[in-house]
Amino acid sequence: MAAPVGVHLEFGGGAELLFNGVKEHQVTLPSQSDPWDMKQLLVWIRRNLLKERPELFVQGDTVRPGILVLINDADWELMGELEYQLEDQDNIVFISTLHGG
C-alpha cells in the first residue's frame, strides 16, 4: 500500500471559476495499492472538487483543450503527462489559456 499523498492544486486563468473561484486547494489523496498518477488525479478532482459542468474541465480522460497543466512549474508534457506518478507535496497547476487583449 502506498501512503496517502498530499498535493497542492492551483487553478488559474479562469479555470478557478469552476471551483467556486478558489484558486488554491491543499488536498490529500487517500492511500491505495498503486501509486497515484495524473490520470487518477483528474478522476479524483472530477469526483471530489468539480461539482458542475465537468465538460468545461475534462474531456475523455484528459483535460479539455485550452487548459495547460504544470507539474512543479514545468509543462506536464515534459513530465510524462497522464502517466506522471505523483509524489508527496507536488504542486499541480491547471491554467486556462487567455486570449484577450
Next chain:
Amino acid sequence: MDQDVGSLKAQLKEKEKEVAALRARLAQMEKSRASVPELHSDVAPLTPLTAKAALSNEDIMRYSRQLLLPELGVQGQLNLSGTSVLVVGCGGLGCPLAQYLAAAGIGRLGLLDYDEVELSNLHRQVLHGEENQGQAKALSASRAVRRLNSTVDCVPYHLQLSPENALELIQQYPPEANLPCRRLGHLDFPDPMYDIVADCSDNVPTRYLVNDACVLSGKPLVSASALRMEGQLTVYNYGGGPCYRCLYPTPPPPETVTNCSDGGVLGVVPGIMGCFQALEVLKIASGRGCAAARVAPGDMADNSPGGLFSAFDLNQAPPASCGQQLLMFDGQDARFRSIRLRPKQPGCAACGEKPSVTGLIDYEAFCGSAATDKCQKLNLLSKDQRITAQDYKSILDNTEPHILLDVRPRVEVDICHLPFSLNIPLSSLEERKSEHLRLLQGRISQLKQEMAAERRPAVYVICKQGNDSQKAVQVLEKLSGSEVDAITVKDVCGGLMAWAKNIDPTFPQY
C-alpha cells in the same frame, strides 16, 4: 540721433520679419515631419527598411540612457533601427507595446487593427484619447506614436488580419526564399516586410492565424494575452522553441473562451503584459538579448558600411528569455511565475517534421468562433419563447402582473439594473441553489395571489445582451412544475442593452 533711432527701428522691423519667416518655416517643417501617417486599408508593398549606419548626435542624446547599457550598446541601437515589427491589434496590449518600441527607436512599426476607438476602450488602450473616439485605432495609435518619436516609420493598417492577407503582409517574398542572414544588406532579394510579429489580438482564430503565418514565413512571434487580473506571455517559433500549435494543437471549445468584453479586464494588467512584450521584442530586435546571442560582428557581418550581423536567424538564435517559456502574471496576488514549456513538437501540424498546415486555412471554422471579441449572439430559444424590449415596455405600461428576473452576476447588477427586477445569477439557477429557488418560489406565490387562479404566472428573464437569459429560460423550464410552481417563462431579446438602446436612452450601457 532721430535718424539713428529711425534706422534702428527699421532694422528691428526687418529682423522681426526675418524671425517670423523663420518661425513659419520651422512650423511648416515640424508639421510635415509629424504629418498624418497614411492609413492603409489594404496590404501595399513598403520601401525596404535600411538600418542606420551610425547614430547621429540627436540619436545619441535621445537614446543615451539605454546606450549606456552593455546589454544594448550602439550596435544594439543600430539593429533596432533596422528592425520592423508588426503589431497585430492596437488595444490594451498593442498600445503600451507600440509606445515602448517607438520610444526605444525601433525602425518600423506596422500597426494593425480593424476596429474604431470606443469610450469603453480608454481605460486600457492608453494611446487613444477622448478626441479619437470613432477613429480607426490603427490611425489613432500611429499619431500618438509619431508624437513620441517622429523618426519611427509608422504604417497603420485599418483591416482585419485574414488568411488572404496575412502572409502578404508579413513577408514580401515566398517562404522558399527564407534565407539565413537575409539582413546582411544584400540587395539581390527584397527585404522582408516585417522581422518580428507581436500578437496583441483578442480572439482565438486570430491567434492561430498569426501563429501559422509566422511559422510559414519564419518569423518570431511575441505573444501576450490578458483577462480580468491575469496575463500570459510566450515567444513562439524562435530559437528552436515551440510554436503556438505545439502547445495548443486543438482550439478550446468556444463556450470555454471568455473575452474582455464579457469577463472584464483591469487596464493595467494588459498594460504590464504589453510592456513585457516590448521587452522581449527589443531583446530579439537588438540581437543582444542574452550573452549567447552576441554574435561578434566580425563573424557574420559583411564589410559594407551599415552591414548588420543577422540578429535572429531563427534556427541558430538562442531562445529569448521567454522562448520555450510561459510567463504568467497574477495581478491579484502580484505574482509572476515562469514555466518551462515543452520543446518544438515533432508531430506539430504547423512546425513539425511533416506539417499538415502548408498554407493558411479558415481559422473561424477551425476554432468554431468569429475573429472578434465582440459578443456572439446565441439562438437557443424559439420565437414564442422570446419577447422584445418593446414588448416588455407594453407589459409594463399595461401593468400586467409578472416577475422580471435579472440573471446577471451581482457585480453587473451593481453597475445598473431595472428597479423592480429580482436578481438571481444564472450560475445559481444552474446549480439550483436552494436559497435562490426559495426566493423565486416566494415571489411566484406572491404573484399568484395577485392574479386569476387559472393563469400561469409570467416570468421574464433579462441579462446584459440576451445570451445568458436564454440559458436561464432553459433551466427555468426544467424547474417549472417541479422545484417551483408551474410558470410561463420568456426572455427579453437583446437584454438590458436593447432596453437602453430602444426604450430608455438614459439607462447606462457597458
